[in-house]
Amino acid sequence: NAGVTQTPKFQVLKTGQSMTLQCAQDMNHEYMSWYRQDPGMGLRLIHYSVGAGITDQGEVPNGYNVSRSTTEDFPLRLLSAAPSQTSVYFCASSYNRGRPPTDTQYFGPGTRLTVL
Amino acid sequence: GQQVMQIPQYQHVQEGEDFTTYCNSSTTLSNIQWYKQRPGGHPVFLIQLVKSGEVKKQKRLTFQFGEAKKNSSLHITATQTTDVGTYFCAGRGSWGKLQFGAGTQVVVTP
Numbered sequence: 001n002a003g004v005t006q007t008p009k010f011q012v013l014k015t016g017q018s019m020t021l022q023c024a025q026d027m028n029h030e031y032m033s034w035y036r037q038d039p040g041m042g043l044r045l046i047h048y049s050v051g052a053g054i055t056d057q058g059e060v061p062n063g064y065n066v067s068r069s070t071t072e073d074f075p076l077r078l079l080s081a082a083p084s085q086t087s088v089y090f091c092a093s094s095y096n097r098g099r100p101p102t103d104t105q106y107f108g109p110g111t112r113l114t115v116l
Numbered sequence: 117g118q119q120v121m122q123i124p125q126y127q128h129v130q131e132g133e134d135f136t137t138y139c140n141s142s143t144t145l146s147n148i149q150w151y152k153q154r155p156g157g158h159p160v161f162l163i164q165l166v167k168s169g170e171v172k173k174q175k176r177l178t179f180q181f182g183e184a185k186k187n188s189s190l191h192i193t194a195t196q197t198t199d200v201g202t203y204f205c206a207g208r209g210s211w212g213k214l215q216f217g218a219g220t221q222v223v224v225t226p
Contacts, residue, residue, distance in 0.1 A: 035216075040125065042204060042218035043159070058213065090158055103208065104149060107158040 001026050004108035006091050012114045013081040021076040021111050023091030031094045031103070032074040033058070034066065036087040037110075043090065049074055081115045088112050119143065120207045122217030129195045130225050137220040139188040139205035148181055148188045149214070151204045159204060197224050 007022045025032065033048035045058030049068040063085060065077040074093075078085060089112075092105040121140045129135050139148065147166045151159040163172055165181035165188060172179045176199075178191045188205055202219040209215065 040218060042122075043206075043216040045213060048213070103147075103214070104161045104164055105151075105159070105206070105214065107160070110158050 003027065004091055004093055004106050006089075006108035006111050008111060009109065010112050012116065013078075014116050015082060017081050019078055019081070021078070021089055021091075021113075023074045023076065023108060024072050025074075025091075025093040025106070026072065027093065027095075027106065028071060029093035029106070030071070030096050032068065033092050033105075034064070034074070034076045035090045035092065036060065036085075037090060038087050046076065046089075078113075083115045086113060086115045119209070120205065120215045120217045122205055122220055124220055125218060127220055127222045128225065129199075129222060131195055131197060133195055134191065134193045135195060135222070136189055136191045137203055137205075137222075139190075139207070139217050141186045141207050141209060141215075143209045144185050145207040145209045146185075147208050148185075149206045149208075150179060150188075150190055151206065152201050153204065153219070154201045157201075162203075195222075195224055197226060200224050 004025045030051050034046040035043040037043050044060050046064050047066040049055045052068050052071050055066050088110050090110050091108040094103050094105050123138050149164045150162040153159045163179050168185050169183045170181040176193045180189045202221045204219045206214050206216045
């Protein structure tokens with residue numbers, strides 16, 4: 001199993017550009033989520049999905065869109081990039097949500113995004 | 117706002133010393149998870165605690181869940197350079213989502 005994969009690893013955008021961060025998992029996990037990590041802020045939830053066709057907002061959803069057409073893929077779209085979106089983005093998946101011990105999170109390697 | 121608080125934010129430790137990092141929630145948690153992130157890496161799951169007063173050990177790491185299920189601690193004995201990184205707690209509470217603390221960044225001095 002490859003686990004959770006993310007592409008690209010690094011990206012530089014100009015303000016106003018749009019792009020999609022890709023995330024895929026091959027563990028047949030129901031639950032997938034996107035986090036951003038900023039210094040001193042920990043990991044903040046952007047959007048999450050409890051299964052194909054179902055998504056919901058997290059703590060910091062503004063400026064981001066998601067969709068979940070398959071169990072495996074959960075792309076994150078930046079609609080119009082802003083410097084405040086400069087961050088490290090992690091995708092994570094778990095077997096399910098809220099039922100231990102199967103709700104532990106498996107993180108991808110991250111995408112380091114800079115918006116100029 | 118953040119509902120899971122983690123202290124300290126930074127911890128400088130001499131190799132061989134012990135240290136503890138704490139995680140506190142304003143509400144009762146159903147479970148708490150701990151993750152470690154090496155510099156430049158991604159968070160990796162360490163352990164999950166579910167029961168009130170639960171204590172689990174992984175070699176030199178001891179994890180505790182408070183009796184009221186509102187706090188947790190991670191204690192590392194005889195710190196080694198391999199312990200360098202940021203340790204996150206993540207609590208799942210009545211709000212349903214997994215809430216991460218801001219993390220404790222650990223620096224080890226040889």
